[in-house]
Amino acid sequence: MNSIANTPTEQTTLKDQPSVDERRALIERVAASAHFRRSARLRDFLLYVGGQSLKDGCPEINEQEIGSKVFGRPSSYDRSQDNIVRVNATELRKRIELYFASEGAHESLVLEIPRGGYRPIFHRRLPETQDRVALTPKMPLLEDSALAVREGSRNRLHILWGTVSLALAIPCLMLFQQNRTMRHAIYTWEGKPAVAALWTDFVHSHQEIDIVLPDASVSLTEDIIGHPMSLSDYLNHNYMRLPQSLNLSSDRIADLNGIFAHNLVTMGDFRAAQQILALTPLSPSLHLTFSRFYTADSVKRNSFILIGGKKANPWVRLFDDQMNFSLDYDNEHSQSFIANRHPQAGEQTTYAAAMDPNAFIGYSVIAFLPNPSRTGNVIILAGTDSDATSAAAEFLTSEEQLGKFQSTLHLQKLPYFEGLLKTSRLSGTSFNAELLAYRAYPGLH
Numbered sequence: 001m002n003s004i005a006n007t008p009t010e011q012t013t014l015k016d017q018p019s020v021d022e023r024r025a026l027i028e029r030v031a032a033s034a035h036f037r038r039s040a041r042l043r044d045f046l047l048y049v050g051g052q053s054l055k056d057g058c059p060e061i062n063e064q065e066i067g068s069k070v071f072g073r074p075s076s077y078d079r080s081q082d083n084i085v086r087v088n089a090t091e092l093r094k095r096i097e098l099y100f101a102s103e104g105a106h107e108s109l110v111l112e113i114p115r116g117g118y119r120p121i122f123h124r125r126l127p128e129t130q131d132r133v134a135l136t137p138k139m140p141l142l143e144d145s146a147l148a149v150r151e152g153s154r155n156r157l158h159i160l161w162g163t164v165s166l167a168l169a170i171p172c173l174m175l176f177q178q179n180r181t182m183r184h185a186i187y188t189w190e191g192k193p194a195v196a197a198l199w200t201d202f203v204h205s206h207q208e209i210d211i212v213l214p215d216a217s218v219s220l221t222e223d224i225i226g227h228p229m230s231l232s233d234y235l236n237h238n239y240m241r242l243p244q245s246l247n248l249s250s251d252r253i254a255d256l257n258g259i260f261a262h263n264l265v266t267m268g269d270f271r272a273a274q275q276i277l278a279l280t281p282l283s284p285s286l287h288l289t290f291s292r293f294y295t296a297d298s299v300k301r302n303s304f305i306l307i308g309g310k311k312a313n314p315w316v317r318l319f320d321d322q323m324n325f326s327l328d329y330d331n332e333h334s335q336s337f338i339a340n341r342h343p344q345a346g347e348q349t350t351y352a353a354a355m356d357p358n359a360f361i362g363y364s365v366i367a368f369l370p371n372p373s374r375t376g377n378v379i380i381l382a383g384t385d386s387d388a389t390s391a392a393a394e395f396l397t398s399e400e401q402l403g404k405f406q407s408t409l410h411l412q413k414l415p416y417f418e419g420l421l422k423t424s425r426l427s428g429t430s431f432n433a434e435l436l437a438y439r440a441y442p443g444l445h
Contacts, residue, residue, distance in 0.1 A: 023050075023109070026109050026111055029104070040208055045070050045088055046096070048066065048070050049120055050120055053121075063118065071085065072295045072297050073293065081292075084287075096111065108124060108125050109125070110125055197402075198396065202368070202379065208287055209282065209286050210294070211273050211277070211286060211304070212307065213269060213270070213288065213290050213307055215290065217292075219311050219312040222329075224252070231314045231315065269307050269386045271390040271393070272307050272389050273393075275393040276396075291306075299315065300371065303377045304378055305380075306381070306382075307381050309383075310327065311329050323341075324341050325420045327383070327384065330352075335352060336384040338364075347436075351422070351436075361422065362384045363422055364382060365380065365382045365383075365392070366380070366396060368416050368417050381393050387423070388421075391433045392433065395419075401433065408438075409440060411442075416442070417438055417441060418438065421436065422434045
C-alpha cells in the first residue's frame, strides 16, 4: 500500500503558521506606524479588516460591509455611485507596502491585502538561506562531480547576493523618494505664513478633512420644479418623491429621474476642489466626496469643506442662521445673489451678479466656522456661479490675498470669520477676487 507523507517543507509550513496573537500584534504595529499616524480613516480601515481576519473561519470581507462599518455609509448604499472603499483600499495597500519596505523591514511576518478582496493574508518572510538549493545525493560523488557542485553553488551564491542587493536597493530608493516627497510637503509653505496660519489651524487634532462637492442634480431639479430643497428632504431622499407630489407630467418626471441618476458637478466647483487638494501638506488628510453621500455623523465628527451654496449643497443650510452673508436665489428672475443680513456703513443689502458681452461680475461667500459639535472646523465656499466659487477657493489658497486680510485684522492668527468677495472677469481673462466686506468672530475660538 502506498503512503504519502508530508515533505519537510510542508511540515515546517504547517508548524510555522502565525498565531492569532502574532497576527494581531503585527496589525497593531502597522496601524501605529508613521504611515498611518495622520490618516485615521485608513487606520480604522486596516484595524477593521485586520480584526475581522482574526476570527475563526473568516469569509471574504465585502465592500458593502466596510463602507458601512468604517466609512459611515448606510448599509444599503449604492457602491456603483460611491467608490469610497475602493479608492481608500488602493491607498491602504500602498501604505502597507511602504511600511514593510521601510519601518517594518525587520518584520519576519508580513501582511498584505491582495487586489480583488479586502481580507488580509499573512506569511513569513523567507530567510535568505532558503533561496539556496542543497542537494543531498544518495550515491557518493566523484571528485569532478563534487567540483561541479561547488562551482554551481558558488554561482548560485553570486546570484543570491545579486538578488539580495537588488531587494535592498528597491526599499532604499522608495525611502529616498518618500523622503523627497516629505521634504517637499514640509517646505511647500515656506514663504507662505498666512496660508500656513489658516490651514494648519483648520486641521483639528489631526482629523481627516472631507471636501464635499455640491450636487448640481438637486440645483437643476429646483430650477425645473420651482421648489426649494430642505436639508431634511435631501437627507431622506425626498427629492426623488417631490416630482410626484407636484403633479408633473410623466415626461417631466422621467427627465427629473434621469437627472437624479447622475452625480453632476460643474467645472468651477471641481476647480475649487483642485486648488484645495493642491495644498500638499494637507493632501494626505484630504478626502473628496459628494454631498449626496455625506452623513450627519461625519458633519458632527469631522472637519470638512463645503463647496457650493445651499441650493446645490444642502449641508450649507446647517450654518445659514449663523452667517451674515448668505448665497440666495431669486426664482422669479432666475438669479443668484448674496444677501447681507446686517449691512454696515457703506455696504449694500444685496449683491447680484451682473453680466454683459465683455465683462462679468460675480460674488462669493467664504466662511471659516466651527462644526456643529465644535469637534472640528468647516470652511464654506459659495459663489453666484461656479467660477465665483473657484475664485473663493483661490482666495483661501493665496498668500497675497490672505496676507492682506491678516493685515486688515491686525492679527497673527486668523479667527473664525466670513467674507464677501467680488469676482470679475473681463474679455475671457481669469477671475480675480476683491474682499468687499467681512465679519470676524474671535470669540468663537
